[in-house]
Amino acid sequence: MTDNVLEIRDLHVTFDTPSGPLEAVRGVDLDVASGELLGVVGESGSGKSVTFLATMGLLPARARVTGSVMLAGEQLIGASSKQLRSVRGRLLSMIFQDPLSALNPVHRIGDQISEMLRSHQNLSARDAQKRAVELLDIVGIPQPSDRARQYPHEFSGGMRQRVVIAIAIANNPKVLIADEPTTALDVTVQAQILEVIERVQERFGTAVVLITHDLGVIARVADRVNVMYAGRNVEQGTIDSLFDHPSHPYTRGLLASLPRPSKQRLKPITGFPPNMLNPPSGCAFHTRCEFAADICKGDLPNLVSFGDLETACVRARDLPKSESFA
Amino acid sequence: MSEDLLTVTNLVKNFELRVNNGARRKKRIVQAVTNVSFSVGKGQTLGLVGESGSGKTTVGRCILRLIEPTSGSVEFEGQDLGALKFEELRALRRKMQIVFQDPFASLDPKMTVGASISEPLTVQNVPGDHADKVIELLELVGLSADHAQRFPHEFSGGQRQRIGVARALALNPALIVLDEPVSALDVSIQAGVINLFEDLQSRLGMSYIFIAHDLSVVRHIADRVAVMYLGKIVEIGEQQAVYEHPTHPYTKALLSAVPLPDPKTERSRHRIMLEGDVPSPVNPPSGCRFRTRCWKAQDVCAQEEPMLTIRPSGQMSACHFPES
Amino acid sequence: MSKQDSGVLSPRQMAFRRFVSHRAAVVSCLIIGFLTIFVIFAPFTARYGVNQSVQGPPNSFLSPRANAWLGTDDIGRDLYSRLIYGVRVSLLIGLASAIISVTLGALVGSVAGFRGGKFDDIMMRVTDLFLAFPFLVTLLVVRNVLGALPWLRPITGDMSSVRFIIVLFGLFGWMGVARIVRGQVLSLKEREFVEAARAVGASRRYIIARHLLPNSVGPIMVALTFSVVGAIIGESTLAFFGYGPQAGDGATSLGILVGAAKGAVQTGFWWLAVFPCLMLIVIALSINFIGDALRDATDPRLDRGV
Numbered sequence: 001m002t003d004n005v006l007e008i009r010d011l012h013v014t015f016d017t018p019s020g021p022l023e024a025v026r027g028v029d030l031d032v033a034s035g036e037l038l039g040v041v042g043e044s045g046s047g048k049s050v051t052f053l054a055t056m057g058l059l060p061a062r063a064r065v066t067g068s069v070m071l072a073g074e075q076l077i078g079a080s081s082k083q084l085r086s087v088r089g090r091l092l093s094m095i096f097q098d099p100l101s102a103l104n105p106v107h108r109i110g111d112q113i114s115e116m117l118r119s120h121q122n123l124s125a126r127d128a129q130k131r132a133v134e135l136l137d138i139v140g141i142p143q144p145s146d147r148a149r150q151y152p153h154e155f156s157g158g159m160r161q162r163v164v165i166a167i168a169i170a171n172n173p174k175v176l177i178a179d180e181p182t183t184a185l186d187v188t189v190q191a192q193i194l195e196v197i198e199r200v201q202e203r204f205g206t207a208v209v210l211i212t213h214d215l216g217v218i219a220r221v222a223d224r225v226n227v228m229y230a231g232r233n234v235e236q237g238t239i240d241s242l243f244d245h246p247s248h249p250y251t252r253g254l255l256a257s258l259p260r261p262s263k264q265r266l267k268p269i270t271g272f273p274p275n276m277l278n279p280p281s282g283c284a285f286h287t288r289c290e291f292a293a294d295i296c297k298g299d300l301p302n303l304v305s306f307g308d309l310e311t312a313c314v315r316a317r318d319l320p321k322s323e324s325f326a
Numbered sequence: 327m328s329e330d331l332l333t334v335t336n337l338v339k340n341f342e343l344r345v346n347n348g349a350r351r352k353k354r355i356v357q358a359v360t361n362v363s364f365s366v367g368k369g370q371t372l373g374l375v376g377e378s379g380s381g382k383t384t385v386g387r388c389i390l391r392l393i394e395p396t397s398g399s400v401e402f403e404g405q406d407l408g409a410l411k412f413e414e415l416r417a418l419r420r421k422m423q424i425v426f427q428d429p430f431a432s433l434d435p436k437m438t439v440g441a442s443i444s445e446p447l448t449v450q451n452v453p454g455d456h457a458d459k460v461i462e463l464l465e466l467v468g469l470s471a472d473h474a475q476r477f478p479h480e481f482s483g484g485q486r487q488r489i490g491v492a493r494a495l496a497l498n499p500a501l502i503v504l505d506e507p508v509s510a511l512d513v514s515i516q517a518g519v520i521n522l523f524e525d526l527q528s529r530l531g532m533s534y535i536f537i538a539h540d541l542s543v544v545r546h547i548a549d550r551v552a553v554m555y556l557g558k559i560v561e562i563g564e565q566q567a568v569y570e571h572p573t574h575p576y577t578k579a580l581l582s583a584v585p586l587p588d589p590k591t592e593r594s595r596h597r598i599m600l601e602g603d604v605p606s607p608v609n610p611p612s613g614c615r616f617r618t619r620c621w622k623a624q625d626v627c628a629q630e631e632p633m634l635t636i637r638p639s640g641q642m643s644a645c646h647f648p649e650s
Numbered sequence: 651m652s653k654q655d656s657g658v659l660s661p662r663q664m665a666f667r668r669f670v671s672h673r674a675a676v677v678s679c680l681i682i683g684f685l686t687i688f689v690i691f692a693p694f695t696a697r698y699g700v701n702q703s704v705q706g707p708p709n710s711f712l713s714p715r716a717n718a719w720l721g722t723d724d725i726g727r728d729l730y731s732r733l734i735y736g737v738r739v740s741l742l743i744g745l746a747s748a749i750i751s752v753t754l755g756a757l758v759g760s761v762a763g764f765r766g767g768k769f770d771d772i773m774m775r776v777t778d779l780f781l782a783f784p785f786l787v788t789l790l791v792v793r794n795v796l797g798a799l800p801w802l803r804p805i806t807g808d809m810s811s812v813r814f815i816i817v818l819f820g821l822f823g824w825m826g827v828a829r830i831v832r833g834q835v836l837s838l839k840e841r842e843f844v845e846a847a848r849a850v851g852a853s854r855r856y857i858i859a860r861h862l863l864p865n866s867v868g869p870i871m872v873a874l875t876f877s878v879v880g881a882i883i884g885e886s887t888l889a890f891f892g893y894g895p896q897a898g899d900g901a902t903s904l905g906i907l908v909g910a911a912k913g914a915v916q917t918g919f920w921w922l923a924v925f926p927c928l929m930l931i932v933i934a935l936s937i938n939f940i941g942d943a944l945r946d947a948t949d950p951r952l953d954r955g956v
Binding site for chain 3: 387390392415416417419422424426427428431433434435445446450477479490493497
């Protein structure tokens with residue numbers, strides 16, 4: 001049993017909105033093993049981003065967070081800001097979709113990396129600068145010592161994202177959370193960034209959580225996948241198992257709705273994304289599920305073992321065998 | 327070919343950028359679209375793919391004359407759009423329509439859905455009661471009649487896109503430019519909207535120009551595909567030929583970069599990684615514009631611009647050293 | 651089925667709800683509303699005529715008392731009544747000139763923003779020119795220039811009349827509004843629903859009238875409220891220096907009353923300073939609160955829905 005570097009248990013996140021309380025995360029359990037790349041897949045309302053923003057402690061004060069998040073033995077929920085600040089950037093880092101807003105436009109790139117280094121490590125300014133240049137090289141920026149002296153606006157989108165990755169891994173964190181890091185990038189640049197993430201992982205043994213809605217990206221880089229819907233997990237498993245014999249109707253629906261070279265008619269998932277102000281009872285997917293039965297409207301289903309997968313579909317064994325998407 | 331619905335010949339669009347570099351004011355020219363030519367037949371779908379800076383969105387807008395081309399001709403049903411005066415163009419607008427990418431910005435938030443859908447009818451002074459037509463259109467795109475009184479903010483992204491499609495259909499156009507119509511939608515919703523496009527086409531017989539950066543979606547819906555890079559078409563041909571036997575290095579790299587939802591293929595296939603980023607359309611490279619990122623580039627690529635040439639599988643591509 | 655089955659709420663209704671959630675603004679509305687009604691019925695609410703002495707001499711500079719609630723001025727007139735008539739004049743000036751300047755400004759701004767090009771450049775340079783001069787100096791210069799042109803008399807009336815001041819502020823205040831509206835139009839013009847209208851063959855006029863102006867109502871209303879405040883304070887400023895509206899028959903404005911406060915501070919007749927200034931502050935603050943709440947209520951980013 002590989003040891004888990006991040007363990008999330010029964011996470012609940014509720015927002016107070018003008019229209020009432022909105023529970024964005026409704027009881028999520030998640031493990032991230034050391035060195036693995038976990039893909040977290042979901043669409044609007046799935047709660048995938050909020051789960052990890054809560055883990056980082058980056059949600060606004062009006063968000064109510066309960067549950068447990070253990071990172072390398074430390075409890076993050078309810079931790080003091082001082083404790084969180086010491087953890088962020090050192091043990092746990094997060095990168096986002098838009099690299100431009102993550103970088104300070106009036107500071108040089110090299111300085112921004114140094115700042116990250118020196119806030120957690122006891123380095124002299126010169127050593128930090130040296131290390132910054134090394135990091136730029138690791139993420140594949142050509143002429144790193146020259147470029148370290150440049151400002152963010154002098155970099156293109158893909159390059160900026162590499163810089164953001166460099167800052168995130170500067171202190172060799174145990175976990176890197178990447179929230180839709182390539183969604184805003186061109187597809188050829190996306191391929192480069194995914195390669196950088198894989199390279200970093202190989203070199204430093206960092207565990208990576210890749211949050212995305214793109215199943216192709218997952219297929220390319222993930223070791224394990226966690227599928228979320230309406231604030232809960234619905235399926236979990238290794239990448240090959242999940243694609244070969246998905247057990248949950250939502251996962252099957254997602255896979256069936258993607259265009260494939262065979263040009264078969266696409267099978268959309270009927271219905272609409274869930275209204276998180278008032279989600280459906282029981283298994284929230286039942287309103288859109290072709291296999292829904294009365295039992296599905298009852299209790300909130302938990303993940304249970306099902307072959308080599310974990311599924312939250314209470315009717316998993318009654319479903320017809322799925323086609324393989326592998 | 328005269329039987330084609332739309333023929334674009336040597337379309338050029340340059341934008342002027344006024345850059346203030348301190349005291350100096352330089353005028354730079356962005357060569358957004360350079361010498362693009364293609365045609366679309368009746369009932370056909372042409373996919374226009376490319377990344378940022380490729381010029382594909384600009385091409386779409388030039389066709390509809392939302393932007394004035396710098397030069398080149400756009401012929402629709404045999405008529406040269408550039409030669410038309412405002413009133414004549416207005417009449418022709420009934421036959422060409424557009425669906426936009428952003429479902430949030432494409433509908434006027436202050437107008438009811440019904441008013442937005444019937445706007446084309448109002449502007450074009452179509453006689454008669456529009457209310458019936460609005461209901462017909464709403465049902466055609468899978469929404470219901472009582473949605474007409476509601477406002478855009480009450481609908482989800484996918485529904486708003488459908489409303490945009492309903493609006494585009496109001497005048498029974500012969501050609502619809504679809505500008506990244508599903509990119510902003512959730513994956514599970516995209517499928518429904520794509521099916522809608524296909525169904526409408528088989529029912530009503532209009533042509534599509536499908537502009538997208540998502541190659542899988544384009545592959546699914548397009549009959550012919552044009553691949554654009556930095557304002558030029560680098561490869562164009564039947565969809566199957568382009569996807570299965572790409573001849574231009576960029577097409578190959580592009581196809582290689584697209585992640586397919588299929589772990590076994592993904593991990594086993596050979597990937598072509600392009601170096602660097604897309605150069606700026608302000609100063610495109612001389613000769614072949616792709617040469618700065620091309621692994622096959624040689625001297626001739628910088629000196630001589632390759633012309634679109636027909637290849638064995640039937641498509642055309644512009645390269646001195648095409649892939650086989 | 652739409653994603654929210656709550657009742658159909660138009661954007662206007664949503665904006666109204668947002669406005670009403672600003673308590674300061676609601677209170678301000680009540681205050682201004684009450685004041686307006688109060689001063690409209692001035693003949694009934696005031697106790698004395700605007701030029702009428704409270705009693706026979708001695709009647710000047712009487713402190714607040716039973717027959718003169720807020721005291722009297724230098725020639726024995728009831729301050730309370732004069733305040734009512736004064737506020738009436740000032741509110742009239744504020745509202746009328748704001749309507750003129752906002753109408754002018756919205757027209758110029760929307761056309762400049764939409765057409766762009768040379769027209770836009772010229773209009774904006776003119777605007778910048780006016781905005782560059784110090785407020786007071788320009789006000790006085792323009793006042794004298796306008797007053798010196800005899801052919802304007804029919805429109806503006808005499809230099810000391812209320813009408814003149816309304817025209818002055820109307821002509822003076824459109825520039826700021828034009829800028830605001832132009833900015834709004836510039837950002838709206840690129841929005842896809844405008845492109846969609848163009849794609850269908852809509853004329854420029856149609857687009858401005860049907861799409862751009864309705865979506866600019868927010869900033870326009872905000873500009874309106876701030877114009878009102880600007881005009882009222884501007885009128886007070888003019889009056890303070892002695893250029894206020896004087897009709898010779900004792901008619902007064904809030905500005906004149908505030909202007910008279912100058913002398914009152916030194917001589918100890920505090921009521922002549924305190925009450926007019928307090929009134930000015932209350933009115934200006936209230937309108938400001940309303941303007942702020944309007945700005946929040948009509949924030950276009952909220953049009954995306956919850």
